[in-house]
Amino acid sequence: MPLIAPSLLSANFLRLEDDCRMLNDSAADWFHLDVMDGRFVPNLSFGLPVIEHIRKATKKVCDVHLMILEPERYTEAFAKAGADILTVHLEACTHLHRNIQQIKSLGMKAGVAVNPHTRVELLQDVLEDIDLVCLMSVNPGFGGQAFIPRTLEKIRTLRRMIDEAGLNIHIEIDGGVTLENAPAIVAAGADVLVAGNTVFRAADPTATIQALKNLG
Numbered sequence: 001m002p003l004i005a006p007s008l009l010s011a012n013f014l015r016l017e018d019d020c021r022m023l024n025d026s027a028a029d030w031f032h033l034d035v036m037d038g039r040f041v042p043n044l045s046f047g048l049p050v051i052e053h054i055r056k057a058t059k060k061v062c063d064v065h066l067m068i069l070e071p072e073r074y075t076e077a078f079a080k081a082g083a084d085i086l087t088v089h090l091e092a093c094t095h096l097h098r099n100i101q102q103i104k105s106l107g108m109k110a111g112v113a114v115n116p117h118t119r120v121e122l123l124q125d126v127l128e129d130i131d132l133v134c135l136m137s138v139n140p141g142f143g144g145q146a147f148i149p150r151t152l153e154k155i156r157t158l159r160r161m162i163d164e165a166g167l168n169i170h171i172e173i174d175g176g177v178t179l180e181n182a183p184a185i186v187a188a189g190a191d192v193l194v195a196g197n198t199v200f201r202a203a204d205p206t207a208t209i210q211a212l213k214n215l216g
């Protein structure tokens with residue numbers, strides 16, 4: 001069964017506490033928290049104070065996805081805010097290996113995200129140092145976009161790389177995940193599904209989370 005990580009980017013920010021409670025009582029495994037800086041991606045979302053409050057509202061894993069330039073400037077602050085997994089973008093890091101070491105030295109799990117145009121083979125030399133790869137299946141910055149089909153081939157390639165190296169790394173798919181495409185995504189080798197609009201725009205978000213879990 002895949003891990004389900006609803007993206008709170010699609011939550012109702014006026015009712016964030018209610019949405020956190022709903023996720024706590026659901027089959028969701030992780031809280032996926034998208035941080036945007038308006039530079040790496042053409043959008044702004046939320047930052048440290050919001051994450052600190054969400055941390056207090058859940059015991060589930062806080063999976064923080066940084067869509068920001070120079071993430072090393074904020075790594076310590078996200079550790080203090082309570083991130084369990086901190087994911088940086090390969091495209092935003094000049095010294096990716098150093099950033100990964102920094103994240104792990106602060107006691108968090110380290111993830112690396114790649115944009116749709118980035119080849120997964122570029123991860124080969126950091127694979128043994130990380131806990132998660134986040135494959136963007138949309139261009140980062142916005143919820144509610146359509147899944148890019150080419151991602152399925154990238155998942156298969158990455159799964160092969162991980163298995164050949166004998167590693168245990170999560171493959172997380174982020175963007176455009178639906179009840180319709182989730183089975184193919186999991187069959188290709190992913191084990192973490194991020195879902196924003198599919199969960200939060202559903203008539204019954206709790207049932208939708210359960211359905212994603214069963215479908216995968």
Ligand SMILES: O=C(CO)[C@@H](O)[C@H](O)COP(=O)(O)O
Pocket residue numbers: 007009010032034065138139140141142143144145174175176177194195196197198
């Ligand atoms: O990181 C991002 C967008 O940049 C994602 O986490 C989206 O928030 C996923 O939303 P949906 O595509 O599932 O609506």
